[in-house]
Amino acid sequence: MVKRKIVIAVTGASGSIYAKVLLDKMKVLQDLLEVGLIMSDNAKDVWQYELGNNGFTGYPFRIYNKTDFNAPFASGSAKYDTMIICPCSMGTLGRIASGISNDLTTRAADVILKERRRLILVTRDTPLSLIHINNMKTVTEAGGIICPASPSFYSRPDSIEAVAATVTDRVLDLAGIDNTSYRWGEGS
Secondary structure, rough: OOOOOEEEOOOOOOOHHHHHHHHHHHOOOOEEEEEEEOOHHHHHHHHHHHOOOOOOHHHOOOEEEEOOOOOOOHOOHOOOOOOEEEEEOOOHHHHHHHHOOOOOOHHHHEEEEEEHOEEEEEEOOOOOOOOHHHHHHHHHHOOOOOOOOOOOOOOOOOHHHHHHHHHHHHHHHHHHOOOOOOOOOOOO
16 A cells, blocks of 8 residues: 655644644554654653653654755655644744745745645634735645644544644644544534
8 A cells, every 4th residue: 555645744833742742643543644753852842841851752653853854755756745834833834925945944845835735734822913924825825724733622632632732633634634533513
């Protein structure tokens, strides 16, 4: 069976719990997915600060250096069909919106957009300036999907991981990845 190829990038925005919950779900699906992982230095620092560990080293995915432009997804010929940036900092959003490919995350996003594939940015900042909103508009017009890390509470989540899962489950839906999650009107 051919695995779907997905790139996940983690930036230094607050919200490492979202990345952790997303990677935990991807780990369960590793027989179906080939995942390439990019983490900025700030992402690693924020993960350690917010979650109190370096658990990002324990996933079965290859972690690419932020300057590794030889990574397969730095080119459209590698056929990675989806990229998820979770969480996505406003700086990363701005560089993508401006077409600035100064690291592997922004280069991979540029490739995904130019190849007309799926780019999902899990933005995590509030309040938003007009610059942020315009950058979101630009990325949306280019074909990207902005999915703010705005949790829902319909499912009555009982832990911080469950709250984060209300966002990451939506991200998986947007990526076209089957997952079991709360569905409005299908239970309590």
